[in-house]
Amino acid sequence: MRGPAGGRHVRIIDISQRLDASTPLWPGEPALVVSHHARISETCSVNVGAVHMALHSGTHADAPFHYDVAGQSSAETALEPYIGRCVVVDVRRCAGSAVDVGDIDWSTLAAAAAPRVLLRTYEGFPHAAWDAGFRAVSAEVIRRLAGLGVVLVGTDAASLDPQDSKTMEAHHAVRAADMRILEGLVLDGVAAGVYELIALPLPLAGADASPVRAVLREIAA
Ligand SMILES: N[C@@H](CC(=O)c1ccccc1NC=O)C(=O)O
Ligand SMILES: [Zn+2]
Ligand SMILES: [Zn+2]
Numbered sequence: 001m002r003g004p005a006g007g008r009h010v011r012i013i014d015i016s017q018r019l020d021a022s023t024p025l026w027p028g029e030p031a032l033v034v035s036h037h038a039r040i041s042e043t044c045s046v047n048v049g050a051v052h053m054a055l056h057s058g059t060h061a062d063a064p065f066h067y068d069v070a071g072q073s074s075a076e077t078a079l080e081p082y083i084g085r086c087v088v089v090d091v092r093r094c095a096g097s098a099v100d101v102g103d104i105d106w107s108t109l110a111a112a113a114a115p116r117v118l119l120r121t122y123e124g125f126p127h128a129a130w131d132a133g134f135r136a137v138s139a140e141v142i143r144r145l146a147g148l149g150v151v152l153v154g155t156d157a158a159s160l161d162p163q164d165s166k167t168m169e170a171h172h173a174v175r176a177a178d179m180r181i182l183e184g185l186v187l188d189g190v191a192a193g194v195y196e197l198i199a200l201p202l203p204l205a206g207a208d209a210s211p212v213r214a215v216l217r218e219i220a221a
Contacts, residue, residue: 013195013216015118015185016059017127024130026158029054055209056158061201062181066208067171074210075203081152081180086116086197086216088190091135092123097162098136098170101144110148116197117145118154120187125156136162139169146177154182154199154214185214194219 017023019032030052038048056062061082064071087109094103099119109117121135134157142160145153153160153174160170160181174181182199196217201210 010220011218013190013218015187015190015199015214015216016212017125017184017186019053019058019211022128023058024126024128024158025054025057027130027132027163029057032057053211055204055207055211056183058211059182059184059186059199059214060209061199061212062171062183062209063201063207064175064178065206067168068175071175073205074201074207075205077180077201079200081116082182082197082199082201082212084116084197085114085194085219086118086152086154087112087114087194088118088120088187088192088216090120090192092120094121094135096135097133098138099141100138101140104141104144106144112194114194115150116152116154117150118156118182118185118187118197120156120190120192122156122187125186125188131158132163134158134163136160136165137170139173142170142173142177142179146173146179150179152180152182152197154185154197156185156187157183159183182212182214190216 032053034049034051036049038044063074065073091099091103137160161168199212199214204210
């Protein structure tokens with residue numbers, strides 16, 4: 001089938017938050033501002049804008065530099081982890097404050113043979129307000145995923161570690177296994193299963209995170 005752009009028609013599921021002044025922010029972070037320093041008028045032929053945004057707002061990729069003083073910035077990190085086969089795992093029934101080893105069906109996960117794992121914790125993404133009680137991920141889950149060869153872990157929560165964490169155990173387990181992280185995904189209505197993920201960080205020099213436009217493509221059966 002041919003799509004509007006003339007290419008083969010594949011269903012693309014956008015799993016990115018919309019970025020505007022009401023996008024929920026980590027407490028104390030600066031609000032997103034898109035400003036315009038040129039406006040179409042009699043003397044100017046174009047609109048031209050600039051953006052000011054917190055790097056851990058919206059759907060984003062943490063760069064290793066976020067949790068490692070010697071880690072790579074968004075500009076330096078390889079892109080391979082951010083494109084390819086992934087599995088969406090439904091952990092909505094998880095009862096604790098963090099996704100634990102017992103909340104995951106490991107045999108189904110291993111059978112998916114996907115080097116990228118996205119965890120769906122929310123029934124519905126909290127677009128209207130910051131959710132301080134988001135569900136973190138235990139470091140043991142990260143270690144188990146690393147043991148299966150997973151190179152990227154994503155979550156619809158704001159972070160892998162609890163908001164008040166001082167130890168950042170999940171992030172450090174990610175660092176130990178040199179994995180990559182996506183946070184703030186929107187997985188509402190996304191069925192558990194295997195997809196192709198595309199979620200590329202921008203080559204922002206020195207940045208500890210980058211916004212991504214994260215999408216899933218359905219894999220033809
Ligand atoms: N750990 C979070 C982000 C984070 O820690 C953070 C983000 C913005 C402002 C402060 C933060 N942490 C600090 O105390 C993350 O996983 O990306
Ligand atoms: Zn982050
Ligand atoms: Zn993080």
